[in-house]
Amino acid sequence: MYLHGTSRVNEHGHLEIGGVDTTELTSKFGTPLYVFDEQLMRETMRAYKSAWDATGLRYEVAYASKAFCTLAMCRIVAEEGLALDVVSGGELHTALKANFPSERIHFHGNNKTPDEIEQALNAGIGAFVVDNFHELALLGALAVEKGVVADILLRLSPGVEVHTHEYISTGQEDSKFGFDLQSGAAQQAIQLSLQTKGVRLVGLHSHIGSQIFETEGFKHAIDIVGNLFAQAVKEWGAKDLSVLNVGGGFGIRYTEGDTPLQVQQYIEAIAEGVKATFDSLGLAHPEVVIEPGRSIVGNAGTTLYTVGSSKNIPGVRKYVSVNGGMSDNPRPALYQAVYEAMLANRATEEPTEVVSIAGKACESGDMLIWDAKLPEVQAGDILAVSCTGAYNYSMASNYNRIARPAVVFVQNGVADVVVKRESFDDLVSLDVVPARLMDGVLSQS
């Protein structure tokens, strides 16, 4: 398993993250446990900012909170001076509860409800990224009712295809997100938004997909959206248009086979693309916004599990089960995502067997890793799965009424719980038993 950030094998032969021995973490907080390397997250945020500083363009780095959103995470994002991208009332509420500056929040989503729009208008968020005509009309009407004008970007679907899993590819024409150019919806949306009361068109947005390892797709999208930007300014009088949001999607290394670019390489290519496109169109450089999620938190997260049962089918396969699985990491089941693992308590031992790591859910597809090379695994071992920081906790579920793990941030030898472990009582805390179903229980007692 590749060791990211501050992860290392310490003198006890244990995996250590943020200066904390992971076996101490599991004794103290139990398993499964999500562990986040705070220094690595902060360093990555800073790497994005310094890469932009070097381009001379005006920019904003907005962390896409869907990747991992908690109160503590919002505080770190605020401390590092990033903006925040939210896609639901729940993410917005979390940000506001964390005292995240509301003017630095922008709101995405292909079906924002009237309640969510009101919540965001009341909070005075920085901008809405409007996805469709229904939302444009609704937002305009609600803003007028409140006597405010909401800054908006329009989400365009530029018709750019990128090489990634089809479920996380979003920029192609046939997508549920955004206004497409081919049918003329994008052009129409720009003109309509310029006439819609209650909104002010400040930017155009595109997001072509996630876990992208090359820069061509970004440049292609910038070119397409840039041309529309020019038309909007020159022909349709979009005088406040000044922001180009190129989305997120920067890839990370999950396994040896993954070859992402450095943060700086993505940013340099985007900046070059923006400068070239806008110069050739004779337009002033826009403020460029990016929305990285996975690349800020993905490599910083490690999940620790306790090994339980094993099953050997001679000549076929050995299954080793851990006390979590698709309930805390649905990505292998959803996207055939591949992860690497090691034994955190026996980190210096050479691999001697190939085993497949199964989750505990009642589902054949609940397999975390196929064919992991590990030392002979025994019940009680601590299995560390790396690169689980993005879209794991945020996509976790209570399937099989499995309680969600705790989350700890580690840095400089200190571990802080940032999400408590769910208890069984938490699991039933929202359940309601109508009185008519309590009859039997009451008459027995």
Ligand SMILES: Cc1ncc(COP(=O)(O)O)c(C=O)c1O
């Ligand atoms: C609009 C938008 N912005 C940003 C992101 C974050 O993407 P990633 O986590 O790949 O950086 C997503 C998710 O793919 C998205 O849909």
Ligand SMILES: N[C@@H](CCCC[NH3+])C(=O)O
């Ligand atoms: N949830 C996806 C990526 C997010 C897509 C958001 N548009 C993943 O785990 O890879």
